[in-house]
Amino acid sequence: MxxxxxxxxxxxxxxxxxxxxxxxxxxxxxxxxxxxxxxxxxxxxxxxxxxxxxxxxxxxxxxxxxxxxxxxxxxxxxxxxLGWSLTFNQNVSEVIGERFLTSLALMAAAWLLSGVIGFGLGVLAGVRRGGVTDRVVTWWAYTLASAPTFWVGLLLLYVFAVSLGWAPLCCAVPIGVLAEDVTLLDRLGHLVLPAVTLSIVGVAPVVLHTRQAVIEAMESDYAAFARAQGESTLGLVVHRVLRNAAAPALLLQFGSLGELFGGSVLAEEVFSYPGLGAATTDAALGQDVPLLLGIALFTTVFVFVGNTIGDVVHAKVDPRVTRVTRKRQAV
Structure with a gap:
């Protein structure tokens, strides 16, 4: 029931x-x-x-x-x-389906990178609180938190694509190459810079929240008791701190899907990446009301599902959440 x-x-x-x-x-x-x-x-x-x-x-x-x-x-x-798109001259549902598949690879890569890197750096900063490592990581996180996605994308594009020539300038696949001739390596090469751009901007909140959760866990009574029992810092982090720090980090990650989609709009424009974000911009400039409304509804469902998954995962990782919820419902 x-x-x-x-x-x-x-x-x-x-x-x-x-x-x-x-x-x-x-x-x-x-x-x-x-x-x-x-x-x-x-x-x-x-x-x-x-x-x-x-x-x-x-x-x-x-x-x-x-x-x-x-x-x-x-x-x-x-x-x-969902109606007919004036910009793409096809059904809105078809436009969203095709473009979202392209954006999904970009957002998934950025989401995983920002989560893994942000969690790792947050744990490191929390364990080394007050030290040089903590100061550097915290300064870096605060700097990234205020950096616009568009500016970060242009900077990476100039350095790695224009100056060094290590990455392609644009698009999701090589220009002028037939679809059947495009390899997985080609797609990954065009995915790297946009994904890194999104992950760099999204890593800051994860770092800061994880750092705070680790600090609280390290200063808790059970951590002090574990130290009194002879537990090393590494053992304390692995066996007791990581689980407590993972819960808020996971909730934050799943709750950031809306920001991730908003960032992808800018990143896709910078790199001419033909995803749902670029389609949103084209629809807005062309006053394509059916497509804009369809994307708005789709994004709402996407973010809502992400938040719901985040709540479920959070409750699984931290059983205290379930117990508090049940007490509130009982009251």
């Missing part, structure tokens, strides 16, 4: 969240100062006559009342139809 209740509660929260995101996103889009006809036509808008403008507006429903457009769009959504 507890499991069914928890699943039902999560499902209800997701439905309410999607409804709120859909409503807010739609009315933000339709009230944008950008003329949708101008955005749709692009550079040839100067040659557009009044009759042609009216035909385009009628074809895509730009002139319909906002509530009527929202009702039609919502009705299609409930039938599983």
């Amino acid at each position: 507890d499991l069914l209740k928890a699943v039902a509660d999560r499902a209800l929260r997701l439905v309410l969240l999607l409804a709120a995101v859909a409503t807010a996103s739609f009315f933000l889009m339709v009230n944008s100062p950008v003329d949708p006809v101008d955005a749709y036509v692009g550079a040839d808008v100067a040659a557009l006559g009044p009759e042609q403008r009216a035909q385009i507006a009628e074809r895509w429903g730009f002139g319909d009342p906002a509530l009527e457009r929202f009702g039609a769009w919502l009705s299609n959504i409930l039938q599983g139809d």
